[in-house]
Amino acid sequence: MPVPERTEADESGAPDARTAALIRALEAIGTGAYVVDELGRILAVNARAEHLLARPAGDLLGQDAHDLLHGDAHGQPLPRTRCRMRQAFHAGRAAQADDDHFVRGDGTALPISWTITPYDIGGTANGTLVVFDASARAQEAGPSQQPVTGPLPELERLALLAETTTRLTSTLDVEEALRRLVTLVVPRLADWAVIDLITERDEVWRKAVVHAAGDTLVYHEELQGPMPPIPQESPMPLSRALRGAASTLAGPKTYQREPDSGIAVEQRRLFEATGIHSAAIAPIRSAREVLGALTLGRAGHPGDFTSTDLHLLEDITRRAGLALDNARLYQRQRKVAETMQNHLLPQMPRVPGLEMTVRYLPAPDASQVGGDWYDAFPLSDGATALAIGDVVGHDLEAAAGMAQVRNMLRAYAWSQTKPTSRIVERLDEAIRHITDVTMATMILARLEEADDGRWRLSWSNAGHPPPLLISHDGLADYLTDGHGILLGVTAGPRPDATALLPPGSTLVLYTDGLVEELGHTLDEGLMRLRRHAAALAHRPLASFTDQLLRRVRPAGNDDDVALLALRTPSIRP
Template sequence: MRALAYRASSVLTQRGSGISTIAALQRHTRVPYVFPTPMNFMLPTPHSQHPWTAVRGCAPVVSTHRGKRTGVNDFEVDDVVQRALDRLTLLAETTTAMTSTLDPHAGVQRVCRIVVPQLADWCAVDLLEDDGRPRRVSVVHRDPAVLPVGGLTGLLPDVPEDPVGPLARVLVGAGPLLLTAADIRSPGEAADPLHLRQLELFDQLGTDTAIVAPVRARRQVLGALTIGRTNKRPPLTADDLATVEDLTHRIALGVDNARLYRETQHIAERLQRSLLPTLPGSGPVRLAARYAPAATTAEVGGDWYDSFPLPNGSTTMIIGDVTGHDLRAAITMSQLRNMLRGIGCDRQEPPGHILRRLDLAHHSLYPHATATCLYALLDRGDDGAWTLTYSSAGHPPPLLVTYDGDTRHLDGGHGLLLGVEPDLPRPHATETLPARSTVLLYTDGLIERRGEDLTNGMTRLRQHAAALAREPLDTFCDELLAGLTADHTDDVALLAARLPTASSAP
């Protein structure tokens, strides 16, 4: 379908796209339009869940201009419409590239491959590091053979205090800047190291004209976009500045969103870790714990672990998971942990009794919240044998790993989740532990996979743990996380205890 004119009031696109198309038509044809015969056709739309937007338009008609009948050149309007559609397509593809990933470097590399060759012969993106130093993260040329092995990416010299070169000026807020052949000097005329790197780039890529524009979001410059054309294509002009500015706006939104996500993720992780305890460092039993936030979210979770000695000499091993992934879950987790510490130290009862008391308190204070918890006591008898007495409130069973690599889950002492039925008695079980064996407590994020039966995850855990049975305890924990938590969608906590050799018994 040949599109020749549009009804401006019917263009349902985002800011800076459809309306600019109408403006371009009127600016180039300089003829007022009338629309007697509407037609429907589609335009690509950035920032929309629908990749195309319906537009009402019509064929050109003879219009009245100062009392005269004025005709519109069909080919001129066709060319304007085609260029406007190409611009909209470029912007839509850029938006898709930046919103399809939370890695800003990957996003800008995709954008560069879109810009080249649609708009330029080559494209480069420089982003400012946290310390303010620029890093060239992507350089794309329409002829890959022009680029040296390894590309032209990497850290750049610092931005000078008195910026002279176009890149330095843009990185402090100027621009966008259009550089003609007369503005692009030889590398020998560079004013500073950063200017030298930019002129070397122009020289190496055979640049005739270029545009350098700031990548700016929330009144802060995040980097710069540079595009260039050789003398084999029409030069870049002032008409291209608006397109480049729209491009940098979309790049900036993507980069800024990715950085905000990263900062939020780090804040959530620091908050979570601040709520976790320091493990006892003395005694014959070695303890190690790990916490890993969800790889695909920046939410605070309710996973937790704890271990502390009781006045009677027992060593507690505790792990739990409060339902939810928000600040409320983290607060509930912290308060449950502190209540359990107080109940355990005060009562020094079997684990089933302790969990029942915790459930009663939990039901009174948080009547609408549920949680899982496993409370265990490590004790050494007079004969030197170690035992684990434990009770589970809906939590995955502990895993026992012997020094020889035999593994089995400890399924005794299982009861309902906390917050379901606090009046029911809670069982506990006791297991004799071999010397040099490892006891592992963990949350469900270590074994659960979307669309997979839970038994598959438990089997996978046993296989990994068996292979690590003789590794140092820290290595044991690190390798379990590395092998089982790739792209996990839930946070993970684990607590491991390594028993001493039989000869160390009194």
């Protein structure tokens, strides 16, 4: 009987991104599966589960899985105190059973085998994966029931592979992916796990040697570290795996012969130090190259690995290879973006009598790096220009657009001794015709010493968050004058504003990543910035800046932040 197409989750339309990702992972499982949240409510379900339970997804999603599905052999509700699955669920541990029942949509009892395991559903949330299929007794009911796909170990295999996929693909940090890989296989499959990775310089590094001591994972750093080069002709298992050959079984006798390479020497040392009596070794491959190898070892664990175990190990390393490749590509892209951004951001000039400091914090996501910038440079008449801006968009294109805007601004400001508003007007005209920048926000300010020894600030604001001025006594106010529309929207005259900076005061120019937070208004972010800036006014400027970023930047911020702070001298004697 063909399995029907999966129905939509609910009446509100397509599922959100997290639910869609869960559904894709569940559909790869060859039997019934669903995921519940920490309260036991069903978050996602695959088509096979809908078919076995004779319930559409709309009747399952959001429901308490126990109350809806768990029953006895007669289809009657099962008390929670008698539910083995619920006990394991609350304990947060994996469990299995081959003599249980779910209640189908028509009220009949479906004999099932099931396995559950903790499941990472993204972010800080934890869930539980339930994998089930009709038991052998259900098959005896007649042709209306679908045949089982395999015995209980097959369900465990499917659950492990599903958990491997979701846990490894939900992080883009290589070290975290390796840690998760270890926890997936130890002690479930072996009591030792060894991960060897090939670096981008084609060097081998033993990244992890981990032993399961009860419920504790112990990392043996004395066995980790650099490894000899990969021999091109060696028939030894690890050498072959690091060249991308098929998975292999190994034991102590494998490496008792005369070693043919430095890697063979290290493997003999590994077996002697760990007491491993049986090992399975598989390459970790991406679609483009060999990334390393995973070795599972059994010392106290009963039984030896067999060729059947190699198929599961290869399925795991295939998923690990894809996850590690994505993490490496992400980190490479992030490094390129950050390096480009840091090279584009200028060194600050020395202005006698003034303190000045800058900070740039890249976004956590590499795709968000690029648009924010700051600048300060001398003008032809002896004044100093200050600028802060944000090119709309992210990634390397935004960084390139930022460089264009900044360089054009420098040229106009140097060549034209005009009010800041006129320079911003000219820049606005130019970026429409000779750059790919669609929109940008910016503040251009001119700073010069007044006759009475104080400092005069003149500025024009093109749609940017207002500067914050904090007095030495902790009075903090936003400079909201001189505010006009952002660049790239419409041509027209722009306003100017002027203010005298009090002695010992601090001026802060910043980008919106410092004050914008999902679920909160901009006014709340501005209030938070003003409150903390006032409290930090007595700090030295470098400490003031670092503490301000630490206190004000929203947790989980997905945007980069540029900040320029300057402090005027105290009253002269």
